[in-house]
Amino acid sequence: MNRIVGLETEYGCLVHSDDRQGGPDAHPIRVKNHLFRVARMGAIDLHYRDYEEPPGNGGFLLNGGRLYLDMGHLEVSTPECLTLRDVVAYDRAGDFLLQRALAEMELAGKVSFVKNNIDHHTGATFGCHENYLMKRGAQFTPQVLAALLSFLATRQIFTGAGRVGQANPLAFEFEPHRHEQRVLFQISQRADHIVNDIYQWVQFNRAIINARDEPLADYRKYRRLHLLIGDSNMNEFTTALKVGTTAMVLDLLEEGIIPKRVGLLDPVQSTRDISRDQSYRWIARLENGQTRSAFEIQRSFLALAQNYLAGMDAEYDWVLREWAAVLDGLERDVMSQANKVDWIAKKWLLQTFVDEEKIGWDDPWLQSLDLEYHNLNPAQGLYHALVGEGRAERLISDQRIEFCTTTPPANTRAQARGLAVQHLQSLNTNYVINWDSIRIGDKDPLIMGNPFHPYGAEIRQLLADAPPAS
């Protein structure tokens, strides 16, 4: 991969009792405080970041990422990653940090963090946002945007996390409209909650692409593509394929390489239609009035990627092989991809349960099992049960994930941030850490406008000039 990528995940919190003293609002705060004050996994913010992020609300981590409270949810951002391997490892490192904190606090049997995106009963949704650094010179022309929206609306066939039931955020009610067919299972958690194609808000008017142009780097050179559409994935293979294919498509679009006949008439409607189509035909209507399947649209992007990006590096070649293999597998027999794609694994699990227990797909127990797929606790979560039986493909070892909880990537500016966090834990001084700058005491800040640069020498100099350890 030749692009900086980061993921931001908001976790749900499930309390396994009717204990009113520590509900889903209280435990995220306790866990955040434990991670910074007891486990010393990061340096807590000493300053306001914005109106809703007061001092102490969160901070940067030893691994260069960030952990904070956002609208009641614990949210973890990976550091800036330059390889797919790192994106997957640091995403999993966030899971690992939260679960380990619960264990250290002796709460693991009472509280679970849930890496999903929906609450079946309130209609609430929370995200897994993807960030891709792009060249500032890349223009979002109507043709480029139409192609990108089409790719994003159709990639869910191999990136979805799956969900039981449906939501109707447009109507602000959570029962199906009278004229709407009841949906028992669909392939994406977020599809029902995406109501716009491109927009700047992140709540109540969620768009496939968030229009906020905030590169957190030299804005003359870079822009940041911020995607709201993706689901939180448990399966490492799904995460790698989601990020890898998207990064490759951005490479093509930046060079003006655009597939023909992919622009959708209504990308938002197609997102919902494809997610809900359990016939697996996944037909989308194009802006020219014709129809094509999600398979055909994905294969148009894949063919261009094979032509222009093969041989770039080992990871891209892996993506090209697996992208083709997964599309072939989905077309041949959807269930053949259960070890690689979250929504298929979940559907297989639930179908097995429905058959065995002789219950209907509308049984509310299935909502609880849907939730349990995403439980981070390896002793409880159903995704982890699949891993334990060798039914889910893993890419990263547990040892590597643990290593990534405390060590930043060496090839991005996250390295300097991680080093600063480590030193600031023992320095008695004020500091301000941001994604693109670090200020210690009264010294001039280190500006890190180039996220590809590790700033090793620069941060060592800044730390050497800092006040002595307390």
Place this chain on the structure above:
Amino acid sequence: MPDRIQRPTGPAPWEKKEVDEGGPRRPDATTPDTKELLKKMRRVDPNQARRYRQRTGE
């Protein structure tokens, strides 16, 4: 963004033998036995989704 870099190709990092014996395994899709999975699923509180009650996020 830096100009495109041509890197040597070969197996992706996770295709190299990086994990030890206790680490991740490739899936065994041939195992038909679902007894343990079903036991685990039956232990899930049928009402936990009702208790979840999350705020909306971003």
